[in-house]
Amino acid sequence: MSSTDCNLYAELLANIRQISLAATLPSPCDASTQVVVSADCKSVVLKHRNSTHTLTLPAKTSLGPTVLPIQEKQSGSKSLEWRLPLDVASLPVSNQADCMPWSATDLGTGSGVACRRCGSDIVRPGSVTVWKDLPSENWAEMMEFWHCHKPDHHHHDHDAKNGKAAEENLATRGYGASSAISAQKGVGFVDLTTLLFDEADCETVTVSFFNFRTSAVTLLKWQISCNSSSGAAPDIPECLAATLISTISRSGSSKSLVMPINDVVHGTDGQSSSENAVHIWVINSSIVYASSAHPQCTPAIKLLYRPLSLQEADKMLEAVTCDSQEINLPAQALNDVMRHLEHSNALLPLKERKFREWNVGLLTRWEHR
Structure with missing residues (x-):
């Protein structure tokens, strides 16, 4: 996302029956700034100075067509946030097994x-x-x-x-x-x-x-x-997301160390592959999000991640107190995962992109089409 663009980000919080909505502006909000819930309650429209952006929400809100209030403490800010009530009746049933x-x-x-x-x-x-x-x-x-x-x-x-x-x-x-x-x-x-x-x-x-x-x-x-009944083919992020969900189900641990497979040294494009591992901590295994930079509503898992050297990762796995499960991926695939996570990190509101030494990311989750 360019620093000169407006960005809308919405995330379905099904457990608390809300939709989190955030707007990131290239300049401080003013009298021209307005966010409106559409008549069908399925999208929002952001107007800021001379630009207009529309975002389809990951679920329908029960709020009804309205102009969202901008709180006094947010006046002049480049970041705006709301929690919209969820229309529970319109929420599709999600099957984690899928x-x-x-x-x-x-x-x-x-x-x-x-x-x-x-x-x-x-x-x-x-x-x-x-x-x-x-x-x-x-x-x-x-x-x-x-x-x-x-x-x-x-x-x-x-x-x-x-x-x-x-x-x-x-x-x-x-x-x-x-x-x-x-x-x-x-x-x-x-x-x-x-x-x-x-x-x-x-x-x-x-x-x-x-x-x-x-x-x-x-x-x-x-x-x-x-040939598959879904007519779609999985990519690396979806395969890793499924592995992480399975690991949590099997071990009860939400932390994983994704290690590169040692015998894969170079990627197919001739570029050298990463020599780092990635430490992942899943914080929500089933969300749906949408962003004006990636407008399609996308099922995902929300996680914290941080790159580690192989030496750090090996030392962590050997520790008696290790609470992370080991997952292995070809090194080039791990590179692709990192690019996916870095791209997803840029979709999030600025203040939600970091948590202490961790980065926040979204890993696309497979869902039957």
Whole structure:
């Protein structure tokens, strides 16, 4: 946003049934400054000197068509703020479970997979006939938790040899942290950020993430295209947002350290990738916002973020008192995330862009179209 432009920013605060509205002006407000709620209660119009700006609100307000008052303490200020009452009846029902981009039920049966950049087929149409969602990352450990006695453990086995054989038998049936899901021909496995295929179903892949443990070719969702019921393709911010929401659900921790994957050194555009990690603290996992610099109403998660050196991040993760979960991304993808966060930071009102040593950002959240 240029310093010579007016900017409107609105954020839906569903929990307290309000809409936060802020106006940032290039010059102090005066007699010409006016903010009006439209007749349909779905937008506001800002007039300041010789400029006019209209913003569609992220939800309908119950206030009715009116001129919003400018308080005396805001007179002559470049920043104006209001809280508008929410029309609860018009609020759409939000399903937090729908934040996963491209679940198995979204993808078309027999759909091919192509490189989003060049359009080349990676998985030919018809090669994959079944899509399956992978369980959460800690599914093997949870199997240990769910069963106070594992299957076939009807009594304590004090024979070390027999006990070891029993453990090996259980591991082959999916119990134990060493267990893994192997790729299957004709089956596409769907994770939060990736699709996994048997190598035999893939072609024209010269460089890929190949997991020898699962015998699978791993394709990043934001780098490919595929037929889906939503008709849209997820980008890196949406995939990371889904991962953060899943991490909170799984661990209860709202803090994460996003680390670059070490074997990805350079981005595809030839530019060197970031050598920093990013510390993220989610403060609201489900908001909707709109800005005159980005007028479309956008679902997002609101968070605090700060770049850290890899040394700082490693030291933090090794600490006994660490309350942050580790998330890994290719280094170039982490660069893209940082650009997204910095852009979103500029959409916010000036005084809301920082909190102590943290920056405030918005990460776009996937929502079924």
